[in-house]
Amino acid sequence: MEARLNTAPASTSFWQRLRRYWFGYEPMRHHWWETFLMRVGVALIVWPTIGGTSRFTSQPVPHGMAAPGWNFAAADGGSFLTRMLPGMDFTWIGSEKLIKGTLFTLDLPGLPAWDVTMLTFWALSLVLYALGVFPVITIVPALVASVAHGVLGNSQGAIGHTTQIVSVTLLAIWLAAVWGHLCQAFGWRRPHGLRQDQMELDWARQSVMATYVASALTKVYESGGNWMADTPYFGLQIAKSTDMAYYTHLVPADNAVWLAQYFVDHPLVAQIALGAGLPLELFAFFALLNRRMALLYGLALITFHQTVTEVMNLGFLYHKQLLLVLFVNPVFWVWVAGDWGRRRFGPRTVDSGKSLPAAESC
Amino acid sequence: MKGWKRRMARVFLPMIKKVHQWILWLPHKVHWFFVLLTALLIPWLTRDAAKPGEWYPFSNFPMYSSFEKQAYYVYVTDLEDRPVALYPTFGNWTSGVKKIFDNYFKAEAKALKKPSKKLTAEETRPAGDATLKQLKETGRYPEEVKKYAGFRLYKVDITLDDHGKIVKETSLVGQN
Numbered sequence: 158m159e160a161r162l163n164t165a166p167a168s169t170s171f172w173q174r175l176r177r178y179w180f181g182y183e184p185m186r187h188h189w190w191e192t193f194l195m196r197v198g199v200a201l202i203v204w205p206t207i208g209g210t211s212r213f214t215s216q217p218v219p220h221g222m223a224a225p226g227w228n229f230a231a232a233d234g235g236s237f238l239t240r241m242l243p244g245m246d247f248t249w250i251g252s253e254k255l256i257k258g259t260l261f262t263l264d265l266p267g268l269p270a271w272d273v274t275m276l277t278f279w280a281l282s283l284v285l286y287a288l289g290v291f292p293v294i295t296i297v298p299a300l301v302a303s304v305a306h307g308v309l310g311n312s313q314g315a316i317g318h319t320t321q322i323v324s325v326t327l328l329a330i331w332l333a334a335v336w337g338h339l340c341q342a343f344g345w346r347r348p349h350g351l352r353q354d355q356m357e358l359d360w361a362r363q364s365v366m367a368t369y370v371a372s373a374l375t376k377v378y379e380s381g382g383n384w385m386a387d388t389p390y391f392g393l394q395i396a397k398s399t400d401m402a403y404y405t406h407l408v409p410a411d412n413a414v415w416l417a418q419y420f421v422d423h424p425l426v427a428q429i430a431l432g433a434g435l436p437l438e439l440f441a442f443f444a445l446l447n448r449r450m451a452l453l454y455g456l457a458l459i460t461f462h463q464t465v466t467e468v469m470n471l472g473f474l475y476h477k478q479l480l481l482v483l484f485v486n487p488v489f490w491v492w493v494a495g496d497w498g499r500r501r502f503g504p505r506t507v508d509s510g511k512s513l514p515a516a517e518s519c
Numbered sequence: 520m521k522g523w524k525r526r527m528a529r530v531f532l533p534m535i536k537k538v539h540q541w542i543l544w545l546p547h548k549v550h551w552f553f554v555l556l557t558a559l560l561i562p563w564l565t566r567d568a569a570k571p572g573e574w575y576p577f578s579n580f581p582m583y584s585s586f587e588k589q590a591y592y593v594y595v596t597d598l599e600d601r602p603v604a605l606y607p608t609f610g611n612w613t614s615g616v617k618k619i620f621d622n623y624f625k626a627e628a629k630a631l632k633k634p635s636k637k638l639t640a641e642e643t644r645p646a647g648d649a650t651l652k653q654l655k656e657t658g659r660y661p662e663e664v665k666k667y668a669g670f671r672l673y674k675v676d677i678t679l680d681d682h683g684k685i686v687k688e689t690s691l692v693g694q695n
Contacts, residue, residue: 182546212610212659218622221575228568307575313611314653315618316573324576329549348548360549367553372580374558375572379584390586393677396685397590400675401613404594407604418685445547 183447184349185359191489192354193289198482199361200283202475203327206320207279207302211251211309218314219244222304247309250302289354292334300327322368323475326483329364333357362451362483366441369458373438388431389424392417395468402470413468434461444484455484569622589636589678593620593692595651598669608667610659620650620672620692640674640690647672647693655695670695 169177187195216223223246226239249255259272279302285295303324310317337353340346347356376384395417402410420427437457444454459480462473481487545551562572562579572579593616595603605613623646628635631642651670658664672693680686 213657215657217653217657218569218619220570220573224568228574229564304576311573311575313615313619313657314622315611315615316570316578317615318578318580318582321576321578325553328576329553332549363547363550364553367550367557368578368580370550370554371558371578372584374554375579375581376584379581380586384585387586390588391583393588393590393679393685394583394586396677396687397592400594400687401592401617404592404602404613405604405606407602421679421683421685442547442550445550 179450180443180446184351185355185362185448185451186351187355187358187489189354191486192358193287194488195358195482195486196287196289196354199326199330199479200287202478202482203299203303203323204280204283206323206475207299207306208276210253210256211306213309213313214248214251216244216246216248216309216312218312220311220316221308223247223308223312245308247305247312250305250309286330292330292357293338296327296331296334300324300331303327319472320475322365322479325364325368326361326479329360330357333360336360358483359445362445365479365483366444369438369441373435373441376435376438384435385428385432389420389427391427391431392420395420398469398471410470416468437461448486448489451484451486452490455480455486459485569625589676591674591676592617593647593650593672593674595654596671596673597667598671598694600671603667603670608658608660608663609654611654616650616654619653620646620674623647623649640692643674643690643692647674647691648695649693651693651695 219225221228222242223244225242225244227242227244229238229242256275259274260277261273263271263273265271279298282295282298286292286299303320307320307324310320333356334353337347337356341353347353348359351359380387395414399410399414399417420430437454441454441458444451444458459477462477462480465471466473542548557572557577558579561574561577565571565574572581592613594613595605595608595616597603605611605616609616611619624638624643625635627643627646628638631638633642651672655664655670670693671691672695673689674692676688676690678686678688
């Protein structure tokens with residue numbers, strides 16, 4: 158980092174350098190070990206969302222692909238699309254027999270017999286993805302399982318958003334894998350000359366940040382531009398979520414319930430405290446610019462989610478985990494710090510010029 | 520006429536070219552594609568659905584997109600008004616039960632051609648009964664459900680009184 162600043166032309170002002178440092182676009186060219194660790198991280202985040210049967214076994218209020226016409230039907234009067242797109246049955250994801258039942262028994266000589274289930278295939282899918290083995294194919298079972306769980310869950314008459322970000326991330330990774338192979342097949346240049354694995358993580362990051370920007374745009378649109386002004390009424394939502402948390406398990410919530418009345422009594426504090434969330438979401442695409450911004454935004458959004466968790470009892474677990482793996486990327490920064498420490502305090506060696514300092518890649 | 524067309528072409532063609540160049544230049548195209556898809560296209564395609572903007576795995580994330588001067592939630596009790604833990608009994612969170620009720624509640628308001636906020640507890644009753652019926656029929660743990668002779672659904676309205684204090688009002692809206 159220091160080297161970059163020192164090598165800038167003498168004519169560039171401090172502000173220009175500052176702007177370039179934070180807002181300059183530098184595609185994230187991850188090292189192979191980074192992409193491997195990030196893929197392992199993504200696989201570990203995905204597994205708890207697909208590693209079992211669904212809690213639901215029926216579709217009382219079909220949603221999305223489960224609905225006739227896929228919920229688009231009304232747009233054309235419910236005729237053509239309803240015929241073209243019959244609702245799909247996702248109840249199979251709730252079947253213990255199908256998901257956890259033995260498909261066949263693998264009995265290899267010298268090894269204990271192994272009951273292979275649908276879950277075995279999904280676990281294998283994630284392991285192969287983490288190892289970078291042909292993700293165009295290997296990630297598909299995990300993607301299908303993730304979407305099936307989500308659509309069935311949302312077909313109970315209540316829309317949940319807990320795992321949406323996981324499914325979107327898997328979809329983006331798969332799309333990047335497909336696009337990367339098309340680039341290879343037709344000799345097209347990959348965006349910014351990224352490697353296949355780097356592009357998959359880049360598209361995953363782009364899709365994650367799109368959820369934040371879309372959320373902010375919805376806030377602006379739905380509130381008629383009054384979102385900031387109405388934030389004191391957020392106190393009512395805190396009171397609501399506190400009580401709701403209690404009735405789930407009949408255990409009193411340990412959130413900051415005092416904030417409910419406080420926000421109503423101190424509207425300016427509410428506007429400042431909550432208002433910060435809107436620009437953070439609206440400009441989330443800045444996180445895609447370079448590693449520094451990714452780190453800054455990743456930490457800011459994790460803090461934002463953690464605050465909501467403390468106040469509202471809403472988990473955002475997968476959001477936080479994906480932000481940690483894809484944006485904060487702590488292993489890389491530990492490596493940068495270690496490299497800096499080695500160069501600063503370690504024994505001096507003659508630089509062959511072949512290896513770049515870690516700071517050069519951030 | 521020809522001159523008019525030529526003038527229009529002189530104005531618009533460079534504009535179209537500029538837009539094209541801008542699209543080519545635009546970084547993070549996948550990001551903006553997902554933003555357009557989730558914030559504009561999906562909400563438009565699902566505009567007549569019960570939950571516009573929601574199409575798993577895409578969502579425009581309408582939660583907390585506007586704050587009103589009132590909020591509500593629902594909870595379930597047994598027939599002696601003792602609260603029932605929702606997750607161990609039905610495999611559903613309070614938020615999920617509230618959303619199920621909300622669907623029936625809004626449908627009821629639509630049928631009665633009244634704003635949902637103006638429905639009385641009596642008018643809300645079909646929505647509450649239907650919610651309990653669905654919970655009993657589709658609950659994850661039927662053996663837990665069978666332990667109860669029946670259930671009641673209560674709706675708690677949260678508002679501000681004249682002094683700006685948060686107040687709650689509970690009403691019975693369903694029994695099954």
